[in-house]
Amino acid sequence: MSAPAAGAAKRVLAKGNEAICHGAIAAGCRFYYGYPITPQNDIPEYMAAHMAEHGGAFLQAESEVATINMILGTSSTGNRVMTSSSGPGISLMQEGLSFMVGSQLPAVIVNISRSGPGLGGIAPSQGDYFQATKVAGHGDAHLICLAPHSVQEMYSLTMLAFDLADKYRNPAMILGDAIIGQMKEPYDPVPYVPAVPDKPWALTGARGRAARHIKSMFLKDGEIEVHNWKLRDKFRKIREEEVRFEPYMLDGAKIGIVAFGTAARVAKTSIQSARKEGIEVGMLRPITLFPFPEEQVRDMASGVQKVLVVEMNTGQMVEDVRRSTPHHERIHFFGKPCAVPTPDEILEQIRLLAGRKG
């Protein structure tokens, strides 16, 4: 299936991984480099088939290490560029990501995450939360991180990721998993005009202008400290201005769930069932994981009696929830590492917190 024309009103039935490609192309991404790894191979396969017709280039790199550095190279020329991978591949990209943050270069990195640690498995997982939100390799570096929970968001958040990456000159990550990547559902290819800023830093050859250098090394006295504060200010601005979240049935809720991606998707079914049983439960779904919706979690936590954090790991985002609210005693965690929790399992947790017998 080829990408829908921008502004086409008709809904498109697509796999999550395909919708990412459609979103990237609509956002003006014309370069894709990557290395095969399950469960994200639909993305390189789609790009291999379609980049050329859009006047761009696809290249299968020899490794994820080479991939991220090809990304770095193309990004330095001011072009929109993307890669996708999964757990182990993203680990191999960490050095390059740190260089990109230090060199202030934008790009979109998709992690259709799998189970870890190590080779782990290909089951859906949210075990890469820390990696995606806390660090970009070494140094004081962060990625912007978006977590889609529908095919619609795989499309639209990919476009947003390109815009945010360009706006802040920083790599942005789409954190998905096998479920959201493999499932098909209709999405609306909403009209979109890419917000591409001027890039007066891009390397294009010093024709009629002073030569430009893109680098992350600063050896002169105090220079690297200044650079780090500058990056800190940028991340602070991102935290202030780019938080995105979805409140779901939170009106009058006594129990507030916090979940993202596929876990949030399943939780919606559980919430619907619990509401039918008369349990007042809702959810705050972070859409941006970095920046984390700290204020919104704080406000929600102070308005409910109990907070239930649901993750497909053994407890990572729960630390950010704890950090966001002083009401630690209200926080409960339900984790299902390397598997999708069933709606019944989450419903059972909700009932327990509501003091109901299952």
Add this chain to the structure above:
Amino acid sequence: MTKDIIMAGFGGQGILMIGNLLALTAMEEGKNVTYLPSYGVEMRGGTANCTVIISDEEIGSPVVWRPGSLVIMNGPSLERFLPNLQPGGELVINSSLVDARKVDRTDVRLFQVAADEIARNKIGSRQMASMIALGAYVALSGVVGLETLIGCLPKVISKKYERFIPLNVNALKEGAALAGIHA
């Protein structure tokens, strides 16, 4: 109304194709729909299954543990999925390959279609078995309209196999007729 269906059989029986077709048809009818294939390691195991959820409301979990409907094309799939079928659920089996005596539940609505035999003898291609089963399921459940279903066929069949569209149409109609609906 929400309908969740698991379709399962051997790899190569066209399970993913009928799942896709059903999902696309539901979208065409303006409904919310999700389609989730089995993937990865399972893909190599020789069995294929997919889950389709069709609803007028926002769909939460795309994964279904207790389906309301099953379309079962081979024996192993019956063993795997029947225990989780909801009471009162619809069960379409391909009785050419699935032994109906193995359906050990009386609280489900069983419908048998000798899909492989009909495909071979009446439609002229054994590969049409899953289309016959889908036609029967759609007629039984009324989850989508048969006409829309037929209209969506060209969107899931690649240009290369365009000439087989009439066969697929016949198969869908034959399955629906068996379930009592004549197009």
Add this chain to the structure above:
Amino acid sequence: MKQVFDRPRTLLDARFHYCPGCHHGTIHRIIAETLDRMELRENTIGIAPVGCAVMLYDYMDIDILEAPHGRAPALATGIKRSLPDRVVFTYQGDGDLASIGMGEIVHAANRGENITVVFVNNTTYGMTGGQMAPTTLLGQKTTTSPFGRDFRTEGYPIRMAELLAGLEGVAYSTRVTVSSPAHIRKAKEAIRKGFEMQLKGMGFSIIEVLSTCPTNWGMKPLDAQKRVLGEMAEYFPLGVFKERKQADFA
């Protein structure tokens, strides 16, 4: 009066931080002169390595991107694929290219990536203090081969120009040095040829330059020059290992 010698336009008016007797300054200069002569300064993007030449941008008045250690060929690929009409070159040392970056250089070469690589081989890690490199000669003492490199434990020095010449994608592979005016002329000619190959779209070119590291070798500059033309050139022979003619370029 006729002016016969000047600083190339591409070379910035800066003092090299390199040690006395080091060849980096000379190699920078001949690249700059070549870019001037071919009128490529405004059309070129260079990639600086991790190593002594990391501050290439302090010396050359062209657009420059700084690479993670060993990854310059991947960066160059990303640049060349998005700007195919620009001239792209990497400048890499032996640790960078032949050790940590072995994967990237071999695959860029094998793809016939249309870039030019200047590979400075001085048989040691200069910047980090003279550790053993993949090109360190047998018996050579370094800070991490204090008893001399032994093939039984550390293997053999790698001949990169020959190795890469064996790959189909390579258009031009040569080994030169800058240890005498005559050698400098030849090296300059090789670099010109590398850029020319790229302009013609003929594929990957590598110019390996045998060079000195008097500081880490513990030698006086003149002795270091002699070592290049002596035991180094003996193990790493100078010459052209592959030169694709237009005609055999499929």
